[in-house]
Amino acid sequence: MRKLRDFVAGDHRYVLLGTSAVALVGMLLSSSPRPAMSFLAQAFTVELVMYYLLVAWLVVSAAALVLKLAHWRSYGTTSPFVRPAARRALRYGSYAVWAIALVLLADRGVMGVASAWQAAAAASARPQDDMLQGILYILQHDHQTFTTGLATTVELAVFGTVFAFFLALLLVFARIQTVDRPDNDFVRFWKRLGCGFAKAYSTVIRGTPMMIQAMIIYPAIFALFRGTGMTTTEINGLWTPFLGGLVTITLNSTAYMMEVLRGGIESVDRGQTEAARSLGLSQWQAMRKVVFPQGIKFAIPGLSNELIINIKDSSVLSVIGTFELAFASTTATGVYYNQLQPSLISAVVYLFLTMVASWLLGKFAKHFDVKPEPVGSTSDKNLVGEE
Amino acid sequence: MAEKNVTTAGAAGAGARFAEPMVRIEGLQKSFGDLEVLRDINLDVMPGQVVTIIGASGSGKSTLLRCINLLETPDAGHVWFHGADLAAEHVDVNRLREKIGMVFQGFNLFNNMNVLDNCTLAPVTLKKMKKAEAEEVAMRHLESVGLADFARADVNNLSGGQKQRVAIARALCMQPDLMLFDEPTSALDPEIVGEVLEVMRRLAAEGMTMVVVTHEMAFAKNVSDEVVFMDKGVIAEKGAPSKIFSAPEHPRTREFLARYLEG
Numbered sequence: 001m002r003k004l005r006d007f008v009a010g011d012h013r014y015v016l017l018g019t020s021a022v023a024l025v026g027m028l029l030s031s032s033p034r035p036a037m038s039f040l041a042q043a044f045t046v047e048l049v050m051y052y053l054l055v056a057w058l059v060v061s062a063a064a065l066v067l068k069l070a071h072w073r074s075y076g077t078t079s080p081f082v083r084p085a086a087r088r089a090l091r092y093g094s095y096a097v098w099a100i101a102l103v104l105l106a107d108r109g110v111m112g113v114a115s116a117w118q119a120a121a122a123a124s125a126r127p128q129d130d131m132l133q134g135i136l137y138i139l140q141h142d143h144q145t146f147t148t149g150l151a152t153t154v155e156l157a158v159f160g161t162v163f164a165f166f167l168a169l170l171l172v173f174a175r176i177q178t179v180d181r182p183d184n185d186f187v188r189f190w191k192r193l194g195c196g197f198a199k200a201y202s203t204v205i206r207g208t209p210m211m212i213q214a215m216i217i218y219p220a221i222f223a224l225f226r227g228t229g230m231t232t233t234e235i236n237g238l239w240t241p242f243l244g245g246l247v248t249i250t251l252n253s254t255a256y257m258m259e260v261l262r263g264g265i266e267s268v269d270r271g272q273t274e275a276a277r278s279l280g281l282s283q284w285q286a287m288r289k290v291v292f293p294q295g296i297k298f299a300i301p302g303l304s305n306e307l308i309i310n311i312k313d314s315s316v317l318s319v320i321g322t323f324e325l326a327f328a329s330t331t332a333t334g335v336y337y338n339q340l341q342p343s344l345i346s347a348v349v350y351l352f353l354t355m356v357a358s359w360l361l362g363k364f365a366k367h368f369d370v371k372p373e374p375v376g377s378t379s380d381k382n383l384v385g386e387e
Numbered sequence: 388m389a390e391k392n393v394t395t396a397g398a399a400g401a402g403a404r405f406a407e408p409m410v411r412i413e414g415l416q417k418s419f420g421d422l423e424v425l426r427d428i429n430l431d432v433m434p435g436q437v438v439t440i441i442g443a444s445g446s447g448k449s450t451l452l453r454c455i456n457l458l459e460t461p462d463a464g465h466v467w468f469h470g471a472d473l474a475a476e477h478v479d480v481n482r483l484r485e486k487i488g489m490v491f492q493g494f495n496l497f498n499n500m501n502v503l504d505n506c507t508l509a510p511v512t513l514k515k516m517k518k519a520e521a522e523e524v525a526m527r528h529l530e531s532v533g534l535a536d537f538a539r540a541d542v543n544n545l546s547g548g549q550k551q552r553v554a555i556a557r558a559l560c561m562q563p564d565l566m567l568f569d570e571p572t573s574a575l576d577p578e579i580v581g582e583v584l585e586v587m588r589r590l591a592a593e594g595m596t597m598v599v600v601t602h603e604m605a606f607a608k609n610v611s612d613e614v615v616f617m618d619k620g621v622i623a624e625k626g627a628p629s630k631i632f633s634a635p636e637h638p639r640t641r642e643f644l645a646r647y648l649e650g
Contacts, residue, residue, distance in 0.1 A: 181457065181480055274458055275495035275554075279509035279561055280485035289508060293499045 011087040016061040019094040023054040023061075026101035029108045030054075035115040040107045047107075050100045057097050126336050135341045142332050149328025150349055152242065156249055156317065156324060157310040157357075163246075164253035165303065171254060172261040173287075174198045180283045198258065205255035211316040213252055218244035218320040245322035249314055257306055264299030265291060300368055304361035308354050315350075325349060407470065409434045409565055409596050410455060415464035417450055424450045426620045428464070432565070432598060437591045439599045439607040439628075442617035443643060448600040449492075451617070452567050455598065456487045469564070485513055488558030492570040494550040496542040496557070502529065503538040506557045513561070521560070528556040532586050548579030552586055559590075566590065568599040604647050608632050616640045 012018070030051050034040075040047045068075045080086055113132065120127060120136040127133040139146070174194030183191065205213070218241065225235040268291050276286035315326035325346050332342035408431040415428035424447045432438050440448045453459040455466055457473055457480050466473045468483055497505050506525035510516045516524075529535045532552040542550065551571055558566060568587065572580040584606055591597055591610050601607060607614050608628045615625040616637065624637040635641045 181460070269493075269495070271491060271493050271495035272497060275489075275491060275497065276508075277481075278456055278458065278484060278487070278489035278491075278567075279558070280481050280483075280513050281509060282481050285512055289512065290497050290499065297499075 011084075011091055015087075015090050015094050016064050016081070019097045020058055020061040022101045023057045023097050026054050026097070026104045027051065027058075029101070029104040032108055035108065035112040037111045037115045037118070038107050039111065040103075047104075050103065053100060054097065057093065060093075126338075131341070134336075134338070135345060138332055138336060138341055138345065142335070145328045145331055146325070146345060146349065149323060149325040149346075150353075152322065153311060153314050153324040153350075154353065156242075156245055156314040156322070157307060157353075160246055160249035160253055160314070161257075161307045161310050163250040164257050164306070167250065167254040168257035168261055171198050171201065171258045172265065175202075175258060175262055176265060176287075178283075182282075202255045202258060205252055206259070209316075210248065210252045210313055211319050214245065214248040214317050214320045214322075217248050217251070221247075241317075241321040241323070244320050245314065245317035245324070248317060248320075249310055252313075253306055253310055256309075257303060260302035260306070261296065261299050263302065264297070265295030267298050268294045297368060300365050304358075304365060307361065308357050311353050311357060312350060406434060408432060408467075409436075409469060410598070411465075411467040412451075412455070413465045413467075415451070415454060415466065416462045417447075417454060417459060418462060424620055425454070425461075428622060430615065430622065430625070432596060434564075434596055435594050436613060437595075437597045437599065437611045438613045438615060439601055439611040440615045440617060441601065441604070441607055441643070442623075446617040447620040448617050449569050452569050452598060452600050455565075455567055456484050456489055458489075485509075485561050486564045487567060488561060488563035488565070489567045490551065490554050490558055490569065490571045492573050494547070494554050494574070496545075496550055496553055498543060500542070501538070502534065502540050502542055502545070502553050505542060505553060506560045509557075509561050525556070525560050528559045529553070531559075531589075532556045533582075546579065547575045548582045551575065551583045555583075555586055555590070564596060566595055566597045568597065568601065570600050570602065572601065572603055602647075604632075604644070616643065618643075 030047060064079070064081045067079050067081065071078060076082060081090070113136075116130065116132045117136050117140075119130075120133045120140055123133070123137060126137045175198035177191040177195050179188050179191055218239075221244070222235060222239055225239055230238075272290050272294065273286050276290045277283070281289070314322075314324050317324060318327035318330060321327070329342045329346035332345075333339045336342070410430075410432040412428055412430040415425055416423075417425040428447075428451055430438075430451075440451065442448050450459055454461050455468070457466075461474065464474075468487065471478050471483065473480065473483065496502075497508065500508065503522060503525055506528065507516075507518065507521040510521040510524065511518055514521075526535060526538060529538055532555055534549060534552055534556065537545065537549065537553075542553065545553065555566075555571075571587070572583050575583065580603070584603060587597070587599070587606070588610055599606070599611070611628055613625060614628045614631040616623050616631060616635075616639075618637075618639045624631065624635060624640045631640065632644065635644060
């Protein structure tokens with residue numbers, strides 16, 4: 001919030017350049033067709049004045065640009081545009097440009113959508129020639145399809161990721177076992193077996209597409225139930241496509257999360273283990289009390305990434321009939337014989353979901369003190385007095 | 388020096404002639420791949436004795452030290468600790484390590500714990516001490532290294548010298564019979580080397596048995612009972628510090644010390 005206040009109240013070096021872009025957008029909006037509910041339709045002169053104000057801003061900017069090009073080195077000291085009074089005036093001018101652009105956006109953009117919404121609601125069939133009206137028509141008539149799909153996608157991604165995390169914890173312990181001096185033959189055997197299983201699991205799961213995995217797991221377990229003599233209806237009540245999808249996504253994500261955890265654990269300095277062992281802690285105690293708590297911290301960014309991947313990758317589960325967002329989109333496609341518009345809707349919903357998830361995970365990571373540092377950058381703050 | 392001999396006379400002085408060595412190393416061999424790091428090492432450490440191991444980098448000092456608590460597994464030979472052969476199958480290394488404290492060059496404090504928890508982890512986990520009791524012991528040791536005020540501090544916020552003193556306190560909390568120091572001051576800047584050496588000097592004066600790998604020649608000369616000079620994986624020369632530092636026999640020892648005394 002404070003950042004925003006400082007930004008608005010400060011004089012900026014690039015105010016002409018940045019606001020020119022805004023002014024250009026405003027002019028484009030003004031010259032775009034007027035929607036039915038446009039409120040500026042009643043005040044044509046006002047819009048004309050606003051339009052020419054934007055033009056004036058562009059002219060001023062162009063003048064400044066020419067000056068800058070002509071006096072490349074001395075611009076910062078000689079140009080009339082950098083005098084304090086001029087800079088303050090330019091700042092107020094930029095507010096005006098923004099205000100005009102926002103008014104035009106409300107008139108053309110917001111009112112445009114509202115008009116299209118009204119038109120779509122009045123239509124008896126999906127409008128064929130207007131993209132926006134077509135999408136809104138689908139939303140008005142099939143929003144339930146999409147919300148059901150959305151809920152299933154969220155459930156699959158969240159539960160799948162959480163279950164997979166716990167399974168990955170188990171599996172990674174098997175994976176990182178190394179034979180220690182005090183181990184007897186029995187322990188050695190189980191350690192080797194566990195490690196081998198984890199390696200094989202990871203290779204198989206990560207080496208095959210999740211879509212194919214779903215197409216194997218769902219019918220395979222179906223066949224198992226069939227073996228017990230149940231009827232198809234009984235099995236369908238028990239072994240639903242949702243459950244099949246959840247099992248698939250969990251088993252799939254487990255392999256990836258195990259590798260992420262292993263990477264985190266292996267990046268803990270060897271000295272930590274040595275110090276713990278030198279005090280007499282066993283391999284297991286050193287792992288549990290010292291190495292693992294540090295390793296999981298390294299793994300948090302990778303683990304949270306899995307949730308975002310699962311939100312998107314759950315889309316392949318539509319292949320076994322799991323009613324998630326992609327399936328909803330396909331359903332709408334079938335109803336309207338149009339693939340583009342339902343797909344655009346689901347793309348926007350997926351984008352919204354992943355953005356919310358990544359924002360939440362960012363907060364979560366901050367809670368665990370994981371601070372991502374910008375790569376290769378020092379600071380974007382100007383030196384004091386720099387022009 | 389004289390003062391120290393009084394305190395440890397019972398252990399390392401004349402009376403120790405018949406005592407069993409605490410650590411006996413016999414015919415120790417270790418290689419990493421084709422590189423022979425240790426060749427036929429024989430060394431006894433008597434209770435109460437302070438042994439310093441000096442030598443050039445890569446001469447095998449640290450590996451020898453790490454073989455004593457089996458952080459490195461020897462290829463051949465024996466390491467006896469309190470009469471138990473560490474190489475034997477049935478010996479529980481974890482139990483023996485409880486009695487062997489180790490201090491590392493890179494401190495290796497547990498980054499996920501504060502100072503006090505670093506010290507109490509092993510006693511609580513291994514000796515089944517009550518947390519409060521372990522904390523009391525830990526506070527005593529932190530006090531003795533001058534860091535009682537930092538008990539609740541995050542280890543990542545300490546200076547190098549403070550970290551190393553915590554590491555010493557952490558090892559002492561297990562009440563070890565033997566302390567191994569692997570270049571404890573090499574990662575510190577010269578100004579704070581003193582604070583760590585001071586703690587070690589006091590520990591030696593209290594009669595702790597210590598094996599110290601170091602480049603601090605003054606410490607080797609003034610504090611230790613025996614100095615071992617290693618060269619290319621073998622013990623080139625060992626003896627009382629007075630002898631090693633004033634009349635070294637081996638030409639390599641002379642060369643090595645000459646370089647140190649110049650600098």
